[in-house]
Amino acid sequence: MASASSTSARSLFVDSKLRLADRVQVNVNNIASVARQIQRGSKSNENLKKLQLIAAHLGYQHESLLKSSLLVEEVKEQVRAMQR
Incomplete structure (x- = not known):
């Protein structure tokens, strides 16, 4: 049976995952x-800077996702340890 802390951890993970997505x-x-604007040739120099x-x-964000995935693994390990 899942404890309150493991449910809370899952909820935090889902919320974090949704925000990042x-x-x-x-x-x-x-x-x-920006790509469409570049294709049309309008303000291409500004758009390149934006891009x-x-x-x-x-x-x-990619780095943040990688760090978050590592933290999720740590939380999973903690949840498993608490269920023992």
Whole structure:
């Protein structure tokens, strides 16, 4: 039977995962928008700068996702230890 702390840990993990997924989706949408503008040839220099900024943000989010996945594994181990 799952304890309150393991349920809480799962809930925190799900919430965190959803927030990260939302942030990534926003950036993917922004990249698509910038790419369309570049394709049309409007303000391509500004758009390239925006694209570079978005790419940097995606890199930060990728790092954050990796760190979060490591933390999830730690939480899983703690939950298993508490269930013993």
